[in-house]
Amino acid sequence: MTFPGGTSVSRLTVYTGACADGLEGGTPHLHTASTEAYVVVGGRGTLQTLDLNGLRETALAPGSTVWFTPGTIHRAVNRGGLEVVVVMSNAGLPEAGDAVMTFPPEVVADAARYREAATLPAVDVEEAVGRRRDLAVAGFLRLADGGPRALRAFYRSAAALVRPRVAGWREIWESTVAEQARRTAAILDALERGDAAHLEESALMESPPQERWGMCGHLRAHDVAHPIVHTG
Numbered sequence: 001m002t003f004p005g006g007t008s009v010s011r012l013t014v015y016t017g018a019c020a021d022g023l024e025g026g027t028p029h030l031h032t033a034s035t036e037a038y039v040v041v042g043g044r045g046t047l048q049t050l051d052l053n054g055l056r057e058t059a060l061a062p063g064s065t066v067w068f069t070p071g072t073i074h075r076a077v078n079r080g081g082l083e084v085v086v087v088m089s090n091a092g093l094p095e096a097g098d099a100v101m102t103f104p105p106e107v108v109a110d111a112a113r114y115r116e117a118a119t120l121p122a123v124d125v126e127e128a129v130g131r132r133r134d135l136a137v138a139g140f141l142r143l144a145d146g147g148p149r150a151l152r153a154f155y156r157s158a159a160a161l162v163r164p165r166v167a168g169w170r171e172i173w174e175s176t177v178a179e180q181a182r183r184t185a186a187i188l189d190a191l192e193r194g195d196a197a198h199l200e201e202s203a204l205m206e207s208p209p210q211e212r213w214g215m216c217g218h219l220r221a222h223d224v225a226h227p228i229v230h231t232g
Helices: 111-118 125-175 177-193 197-201
Strands: 008-014 029-031 036-042 045-051 054-060 065-068 073-078 083-088 099-101 204-206 209-213 217-222 228-230
Touching: 008 073, 045 125, 073 125, 099 111, 099 125, 111 125, 125 177, 125 209, 177 197
Parallel strands: none
Antiparallel strands: 008 083, 008 217, 029 073, 029 099, 036 065, 036 083, 045 054, 045 073, 204 228, 209 217
8 A cells, every 4th residue: 555645755855055046955846747745844945936826935944834736846945954844646656757847948848858957877966966956947047037938838848748658657646546546435435334344454554765866855755655564
């Protein structure tokens, strides 16, 4: 069984070090199919978001809980030790390429150039993360200045980039989110009948953290699709 509701969870330490515009923080990007939530557990910062309503900044402090839907370009800005628990809908889809970074339009419109800019090398990863972030910040600033027309063009390019992956995403979604919904429906049917057999299948599951370089910072992610099941 996947994490509750077919979601995924990770702990994010937002990047430090100045970006191309002098701010510290993550790589601006959007998700094409998934909603993301931040639950702030430490430090302070802001969340920059860009959609057809324009550019917005939301203050982040311990206890802040915000979430944003597909198409919302977002960038975590670190103003002092920003630590976030990230909850993502559609577990498996973000890991399968659901996100598109805000590289300049000539890069996003070319699948080969986008892949080259987005892929991190096996060595000198930290430097590559910085270059990737700066390139996305440059594109983000252009989008913020370009208004709805520029943003709609970016959306079209983002959809074209991920289109070849959608069939695979649908398989992931069917085995996680849709399966969780079907399981809950079956449980409600059983409870309506007074059937408690499913309670005998109770189990404790655990997913140890796996550290990796994320778009917004250092991630301690969890493989919620393949948990350790404690039965003894």
